[in-house]
Amino acid sequence: KESDTDAAYKRSRLVYEAKKNEPFALIFENPYAEPRELYWIGSGAEPSLMGTVEPGGEFNVNTYEGHAFGWRPPAQSETCTTDELEGTVHAARGMERHVFGEKPRVLDAHARKREQERDDPFEAHFTNRAAYAMRLTDTKNASRTVDVAPGATRIWSVRRGEHYDWTSGDGELLYRSVIEFYDQKKHDFKEELHTALCAEKTPPSEPVRVAEYRDELDGRDLQVEILREEPLIAYLPNWTKPGDCADMEGRALRIGLADAQVFGERNVIADRRAISANLEWSRSNETSITNHLIKRAFKLAENLRSYDVTPGPFQEPLNFIQYAHGGEYRPHCDGVCHRTPYARGGRVATLIHYCRAPEVGGATVFPKARLKVQPQDDSAVLFTYKQSDGYMDDGNTLHTGCLLREGVKQIVTMWMREDVHDGEPWSDFLS
Numbered sequence: 001k002e003s004d005t006d007a008a009y010k011r012s013r014l015v016y017e018a019k020k021n022e023p024f025a026l027i028f029e030n031p032y033a034e035p036r037e038l039y040w041i042g043s044g045a046e047p048s049l050m051g052t053v054e055p056g057g058e059f060n061v062n063t064y065e066g067h068a069f070g071w072r073p074p075a076q077s078e079t080c081t082t083d084e085l086e087g088t089v090h091a092a093r094g095m096e097r098h099v100f101g102e103k104p105r106v107l108d109a110h111a112r113k114r115e116q117e118r119d120d121p122f123e124a125h126f127t128n129r130a131a132y133a134m135r136l137t138d139t140k141n142a143s144r145t146v147d148v149a150p151g152a153t154r155i156w157s158v159r160r161g162e163h164y165d166w167t168s169g170d171g172e173l174l175y176r177s178v179i180e181f182y183d184q185k186k187h188d189f190k191e192e193l194h195t196a197l198c199a200e201k202t203p204p205s206e207p208v209r210v211a212e213y214r215d216e217l218d219g220r221d222l223q224v225e226i227l228r229e230e231p232l233i234a235y236l237p238n239w240t241k242p243g244d245c246a247d248m249e250g251r252a253l254r255i256g257l258a259d260a261q262v263f264g265e266r267n268v269i270a271d272r273r274a275i276s277a278n279l280e281w282s283r284s285n286e287t288s289i290t291n292h293l294i295k296r297a298f299k300l301a302e303n304l305r306s307y308d309v310t311p312g313p314f315q316e317p318l319n320f321i322q323y324a325h326g327g328e329y330r331p332h333c334d335g336v337c338h339r340t341p342y343a344r345g346g347r348v349a350t351l352i353h354y355c356r357a358p359e360v361g362g363a364t365v366f367p368k369a370r371l372k373v374q375p376q377d378d379s380a381v382l383f384t385y386k387q388s389d390g391y392m393d394d395g396n397t398l399h400t401g402c403l404l405r406e407g408v409k410q411i412v413t414m415w416m417r418e419d420v421h422d423g424e425p426w427s428d429f430l431s
C-alpha cells in the first residue's frame with residue numbers, strides 16, 4: 001500500500017507536470033536603436049519569424065517551458081538559419097520578460113511572489129513613542145489624518161513608496177515615515193538627537209570665535225565663524241560669489257537631477273530624500289568656476305587644519321543636491337567617525353555650499369556636537385574629521401540635513417581626501 005507521503009509526492013509531481021505544460025506569457029524587449037526580428041526556433045529546419053520588434057519596443061508571446069527564441073537585425077536575407085541569429089534564449093517559467101542581449105532573468109516562485117506583492121497594500125502600525133500628541137497625515141491625501149496620543153498605535157493600509165507625515169501640536173513637520181518595502185509594518189515616531197535641534201524654536205548656534213581669513217585666490221577678506229574647534233565645524237558667510245551657484249546649478253540641470261543611489265531592489269530610499277547630480281572637475285576648462293571653488297576650499301582646509309589636500313580630477317566629484325518639501329538627509333557621517341586611525345586616501349573634510357537657502361526647516365545640524373547651521377544664500381559650512389593626532393573624529397561631525405518644511409534647498413557638497421593623485425584617484429580607495 002502506498003504511504004500518504006508517497007501519495008502526496010505523486011500528487012505534487014502531477015500538479016508540477018501539468019503546470020509545466022501550461023502556456024505562459026513572455027515579453028521580449030528590444031533595447032537596441034534598430035529593429036530586431038524575433039524568431040521561434042521550433043523543431044523545423046528553419047526558425048520561423050514571429051514579428052519585428054521596434055527600437056525600445058516590446059513583443060508578447062504565449063509560450064511553453066523550454067521553447068527557444070532568437071533574434072537578429074532585419075533584412076539580412078529572405079530566410080533565416082540559426083547561425084544568422086544574434087542571440088537566443090530558452091523560455092522558462094518565471095522569466096516574464098527577456099531583454100535582447102541581456103542575461104535571462106528567471107524569478108523563482110518566491111521572488112515572483114515578492115515581485116507581485118511589491119506594490120500591494122498592507123497594514124502598517126504607526127506608533128507615537130514621544131511624550132506628546134502627534135498628528136499623522138497621508139502625504140498623498142491630506143484629508144486622511146489622525147491624532148495619535150503618546151504611546152498609541154494607529155493601523156493604516158499603506159503601499160510601498162508612500163510617505164506619512166508626523167506633525168507636532170503646532171503643525172510643525174517633525175518626522176516623515178517612508179514605506180520602503182512591502183510589509184514594512186513598524187513605523188514609529190520617536191524623539192531622536194536631532195529632532196529638537198531641527199525644530200524651528202532652536203536658533204542657529206553662535207560661534208565660539210570668529211577668525212579672519214584672507215582668500216588669496218580672490219583677494220577677499222572673509223570671516224570664518226568657528227562653531228567648534230576639534231573636530232572643526234565652521235560657518236562661512238559669503239563664501240560663494242554672485243554667479244558661482246548659478247553656474248553650478250546650470251551644470252547640474254544640464255546633466256539632470258536624479259534620485260539618490262538605487263540599492264538593488266530597494267529603490268525607495270528613506271535616508272536621503274533629494275535629487276542630485278555629480279559635478280566633475282573640469283579637465284577641458286581648468287579655470288572653470290567649479291575648479292576655482294574647489295581650489296579655494298582646499299586652500300582654506302590647508303590653512304585651517306594643515307591638511308595635505310590637493311585639488312584635482314583625482315578628488316571626488318562635487319554633488320549638487322536639491323531638496324523639496326519633506327526632503328531630508330538623515331543622520332550620517334561623511335567619513336569615518338568612530339575614533340579609528342586615519343586610513344590613507346580617506347575623506348578628511350566636507351564643505352557644503354548653501355546655494356539656495358530653504359525658507360523654513362532644512363538646517364544642517366550636528367546632533368552629538370549639538371550645533372545648528374541655518375543656511376543663508378551663498379554661505380557654506382566646513383567640517384573636518386581627521387584630527388591632529390591622526391585619529392578620526394568620534395562622532396561630533398555626525399550631521400543631518402533637517403526636514404525641509406517650506407521652499408527649496410540647493411546645496412553643493414564637496415569632499416576632500418588626502419593622499420589622492422592622478423596615479424591613485426579617489427575611486428581607488430572605496431572599500
Ligand SMILES: O=C(O)CCC(=O)C(=O)O
Pocket residue numbers: 321329334352362363364365399400401402411413
Ligand atoms: O543637506 C545638508 O544640510 C547636509 C548634506 C550632507 O550631509 C551631504 O551632502 O553629505
Ligand SMILES: [Fe+2]
Pocket residue numbers: 332333334399
Ligand atoms: Fe553629509
